[in-house]
Amino acid sequence: MIVVALGTPDLAVAVPPGVDALSYPGPAWSPYLIGAGIGVLSWLTFYFSDKPIGASSFYAQVAGLLGKFVAPARTGKLVYFKDNPPRVGWEFVFVVSIVFGGAIAAVTGGEFVSEWLPAMWVARFGDSIALRAFVTFAGGFLMAVGARLAGGCTSGHGISGTLQLNVASWIAVICLFIGGIAVAMPLFNL
Amino acid sequence: MSNPDTTITKPREGATSPEAALPALVVAALFGLAFGFLLQKGGVGKYHVLVGQLLLQDFTVAKVMMTAIVVGMAGVFTLHHFAKANLHVQPTKVGAQIIGGTLFGIGFALMAYCPGTGAVALGQGSWDALFGMAGLIAGSYLFAAMSAWLKRTVETWGVKGQVMLPDLLRMPRGVFIPIFALVLIAALYAMERFATR
Numbered sequence: 001m002i003v004v005a006l007g008t009p010d011l012a013v014a015v016p017p018g019v020d021a022l023s024y025p026g027p028a029w030s031p032y033l034i035g036a037g038i039g040v041l042s043w044l045t046f047y048f049s050d051k052p053i054g055a056s057s058f059y060a061q062v063a064g065l066l067g068k069f070v071a072p073a074r075t076g077k078l079v080y081f082k083d084n085p086p087r088v089g090w091e092f093v094f095v096v097s098i099v100f101g102g103a104i105a106a107v108t109g110g111e112f113v114s115e116w117l118p119a120m121w122v123a124r125f126g127d128s129i130a131l132r133a134f135v136t137f138a139g140g141f142l143m144a145v146g147a148r149l150a151g152g153c154t155s156g157h158g159i160s161g162t163l164q165l166n167v168a169s170w171i172a173v174i175c176l177f178i179g180g181i182a183v184a185m186p187l188f189n190l
Numbered sequence: 191m192s193n194p195d196t197t198i199t200k201p202r203e204g205a206t207s208p209e210a211a212l213p214a215l216v217v218a219a220l221f222g223l224a225f226g227f228l229l230q231k232g233g234v235g236k237y238h239v240l241v242g243q244l245l246l247q248d249f250t251v252a253k254v255m256m257t258a259i260v261v262g263m264a265g266v267f268t269l270h271h272f273a274k275a276n277l278h279v280q281p282t283k284v285g286a287q288i289i290g291g292t293l294f295g296i297g298f299a300l301m302a303y304c305p306g307t308g309a310v311a312l313g314q315g316s317w318d319a320l321f322g323m324a325g326l327i328a329g330s331y332l333f334a335a336m337s338a339w340l341k342r343t344v345e346t347w348g349v350k351g352q353v354m355l356p357d358l359l360r361m362p363r364g365v366f367i368p369i370f371a372l373v374l375i376a377a378l379y380a381m382e383r384f385a386t387r
Contacts, residue, residue, distance in 0.1 A: 019245075020247065021238045021239065021241060021242025021245060021247040021248045022242065022247055022248060022386055022387055024236070024238040024239075024242075025233075025236075026233055026239065026248070026250060026387050027231065027232050027233025027234070027236075027239065027250050028230075028231045028232075028233065029231040029232060031232055031233075031250045031253035031254045031257065032253060032257050032378075034228050034229070034231060034232030034234075034254050034257075035232075035253060035254040035255065035256065035257020035258040035260075035261065036257055036258070036261045037224075037228045038225065038228055038229075038254065038257075038258040038261075038262070039257065039258045039259070039260065039261025039262035039263075039264075039265065040261060040262075040265065041221060041224055041225060041228070042258070042262040042265070042266060043262065043265035043266060043269060043275075044221065045221055046266050046269060046275040046276070046278075047269055047274060047275055048217050049214060049217055049218065049221070050275070050276055051278070052278045053221075053225060055304070055305040055306035055309065056305040056326070056330075058305070059305060059323070059326035059327050059329075059330045060330040060333070060334065062327050062330075063327045063328070063330035063331040063334065064330075064331075064334065066327065066331075067331055067334070075334075078334040078335060078337060078338070079334075079337040079338040079341060080333060080334035080337035081334050083337075089215075090214060090215065090218045091218075093215045093218040093219050093222065094218045094219070094221060094222040094225070095222060095305075095306070095309050096219075096222065096309075097218070097219045097220075097221070097222025097223045097225075097226065098222045098223075098225055098226035098229070098306060098309040098310060098313070099226060099309045099310070099312050099313040100222075100223055100226065100313060101222060101223035101224060101225060101226025101227040101228075101229075101230070101310075101313065102226040102227070102229060102230040102235055102309065102310035102311070102312070102313025102314050103226075103313035103314065103315075104223070104226075104227055104313075105226070105227040105228075105229075105230035105231050105313075105314070106230050106235075106313060106314035106315065109230075109231065111230070111314055112314055112315045113314060113315045113316055114315035114317070115315065115316060115317065115318075116317050116318055117318060118236075118237030118238065118302070118316065118318065119237075119238070120237055120238040120241060121237060121302075121318075129318075132318050132321070133318070133321040134321075135300050135301075136300065136301045136318050136319075136321040136322040136325065137321045137322065137324055137325035137328075138297070138300055138325060139296075139297040139298065139299070139300030139301030139302070139322060139325060140297065140301050140308070140321070140322035140323060140324065140325025140326040140327075140328075140329060141297065141325040141326070141328055141329035141332070142293050142294070142296050142297030142300070142325075142329065143293070143294050143297030143298055143301060143304065143305065143322075143325070143326060143329065144297075144305075144325065144326040144327070144328070144329025144330040144332075144333060145290075145293055145297075145329045145330075145332060145333045146289075146290045146291065146292070146293030146294030146295070146296075146297060147290065147294050147305065148290070148329075148330060148333040148334075148337075149286050149289060149290030149293065149333065149340065149344065149345075150286060150287045150289075150290025150291045150294060151280045151281075151283075151286070151287070151290070152280065153294065153304055153305045153306065154255075154298070154304040154305070154306060154307070155304070155305065155306040157280075157291075158255055158304075159255060159258050159259065159262065160262075160278070161279075161280060162255075162259050163258065163259045163262035163263040163266060164263070164266060164277050164278065164279055164354070165263070165354045165355040165356060165363075165366070165367075165370070166279050166280055166282075166352075166353075166354060166355075167282045167350070167353040167354060167355060167357075167358060168279075168280045168281065168282040168283065168287050168353070169280065170355065171282070171284065171287040171288060171291065172287040172290060172291035172294070173291065174291070175287065175288050175290075175291030175292045175294075175295060176291045176292070176294050176295040176298065177244075177295060178292065178295060179291065179292035179293065179294065179295025179296045179298070179299070180244040180295035180296070180298045180299045181244050181245075181246065181295075181299075182295070182296075182299075183244075183295070183296050183299035183300065184241060184244035184245055184299040185244070185245065187299060187300075188241070188245055189245075
């Protein structure tokens, strides 16, 4: 056993099998090509729509629309929805279209998975859909509060804000990765 | 006329805006389709690629983001220089961005998909993204419910206004941007050299 361990590269020893992200398929296309494409797309959204790319405000709009439907009086009084009236606008159509764009890419590339549990999650946490549902819901919940507080998400701050050299976005994205790494590392390595 | 290299928003040239040529929501749909398509082909709708970034095993997310920043920055500031685009610089609120960014990161580690890539994950048939989207909607409502209080407290901590990196270093944008692009390209080179993926 010692001989095997010595013969393996250091990094491979540190990562238990199953929770090594590199043992699963990577991106279909070069990340540099994709990054350049997203960069060019941001020129187009600035030029044609006078908008930066962003995703998280969509969820706030859906929350506001649902809130207006379920509890109109209460929802109407909330400061955030007074400042940002929920409506089916540019961001709403943009994010709904992301789902279809992702579907077209997945189907044409033979990567449409149709699964409730990601393989790497199963390798680490088992095959309970209820556990994945709870953790994912909690993750989304925290992310939404964080995104609204910080003023954006991985798209709005992480791409659009950083490329405009916005100090707010660089602070947010650095904290995002620190927070994410600090939780993911013990979650997968302990 | 004010100098576009020191301003953030200003009236754009021309009597008709380019977006008047096409209905705004049709344009939004085309851009959304393109963004979702690119993200999926870039592998960033995949659970293990996103978690792999936070585990510092897979640098795909950082490569995509940093390349997008270099390319996007070059074009957006060029458009802005020629008065063809407005900048959308969010006000810096140090407390809100530190706490919000960290909370976002914690949630990101749990869900693995972010608000945009969650939509991509749904499109590629990763149905667990639906639970996360429900959480994003619920969390957004909780934020709205707390918004009056947050506006009085956290959002007043370290308010600096619309600040950009070159302002902090007191450098002209025309000097800062090429230097910063080189720094990002060097970081990309280092990732390509030292990271497996």
